[in-house]
Amino acid sequence: xxxxxxxxxxxxxxxxxxxxxxxxxxxxxxxxxxxxxxxxxxxxxxxxxxxxxxxxxxxxxxxxxxxxxxxxxxxxxxxxxxxxxxxxxxxxxxxxxxxxxxxxxxxxxxxxxxxxxxxxxxxxxx
Amino acid sequence: xxxxxxxxxxxxxxxxxxxxxxxxxxxxxxxxxxxxxxxxxxxxxxxxxxxxxxxxxxxxxxxxxxxxxxxxxxxxxxxxxxxxxxxxxxxxxxxxxxxxxxxxxxxxxxxxxxxxxxxxxxxxxxxxxxxxxxxxxxxxxxxxxxxxxxxxxxxxxxxx
Numbered sequence: 504x505x506x507x508x509x510x511x512x513x514x515x516x517x518x519x520x521x522x523x524x525x526x527x528x529x530x531x532x533x534x535x536x537x538x539x540x541x542x543x544x545x546x547x548x549x550x551x552x553x554x555x556x557x558x559x560x561x562x563x564x565x566x567x568x569x570x571x572x573x574x575x576x577x578x579x580x581x582x583x584x585x586x587x588x589x590x591x592x593x594x595x596x597x598x599x600x601x602x603x604x605x606x607x608x609x610x611x612x613x614x615x616x617x618x619x620x621x622x623x624x625x626x627x628x629x
Numbered sequence: 630x631x632x633x634x635x636x637x638x639x640x641x642x643x644x645x646x647x648x649x650x651x652x653x654x655x656x657x658x659x660x661x662x663x664x665x666x667x668x669x670x671x672x673x674x675x676x677x678x679x680x681x682x683x684x685x686x687x688x689x690x691x692x693x694x695x696x697x698x699x700x701x702x703x704x705x706x707x708x709x710x711x712x713x714x715x716x717x718x719x720x721x722x723x724x725x726x727x728x729x730x731x732x733x734x735x736x737x738x739x740x741x742x743x744x745x746x747x748x749x750x751x752x753x754x755x756x757x758x759x760x761x762x763x764x765x766x767x768x769x770x771x772x773x774x775x776x777x778x779x780x781x782x783x784x785x786x787x788x789x
Binding site: 523526527529530533534537538540541543544546547550551554557558563566570573574577580581583584587588614617618620621 | 685688689691692695696699703704707708709710712713714715717718734737738741742744745748769773776777779780783784785788789
């Protein structure tokens with residue numbers, strides 16, 4: 504553990520940990536995603552072959568996880584901006600985190616059918 | 630006597646009368662680390678402030694760009710199953726989506742690279758480890774930004 508680091512726990516620390524973990528995951532995906540998209544310069548066949556793996560049920564589940572990470576990072580990022588720039592931001596940081604979590608749950612429920620629907624049809628027939 | 634009462638000199642009643650007056654002013658204390666003509670010019674710029682501000686500004690823009698991107702690619706019009714070379718060709722035929730994707734590429738890569746720079750600064754303690762991790766990070770970042778930019782600008786829908 505780095506010296507002199509103070510972990511205070513509760514909403515403030517755990518939202519910071521989640522922001523960090525989701526940020527690193529999204530960044531690593533971004534590298535892969537730019538590389539797979541770059542295949543459009545190789546040939547249509549090469550690109551379509553790789554995109555076909557994105558349409559398999561297992562990768563669909565990973566996509567759902569990616570959406571989860573991105574939505575949390577986006578919503579919590581807006582909360583961080585509010586904490587920094589809104590005069591009452593620090594006072595309401597906990598309430599804002601629970602708002603973020605609530606909006607995130609609603610959006611994740613809404614994303615189930617669009618993101619996982621085709622995988623379910625493939626697995627269980629339509 | 631009220632405890633909140635203070636005398637004109639700013640000294641509370643508990644401490645008694647002020648030692649200083651107009652005729653006998655308090656000594657002026659130099660602020661610590663005050664810059665004078667003799668202090669050398671600061672060798673540090675405001676890089677960390679600029680980076681902090683960039684994270685917030687790019688973050689707001691990325692919320693719009695990335696959530697729009699997710700809606701188009703994963704939700705609307707059949708979700709991921711419609712994506713293929715033809716779909717990419719159709720979208721990049723429009724300069725609007727080229728600029729959208731270019732902005733998203735640059736902002737997301739720089740936002741992510743600066744985030745990872747912070748993570749390295751926090752957890753890698755040995756100077757050599759920090760140097761190598763950051764060297765790897767910056768190399769990968771420059772490579773990916775240049776590759777992505779090249780792909781967007783040189784995209785050829787009639788490639789064989």
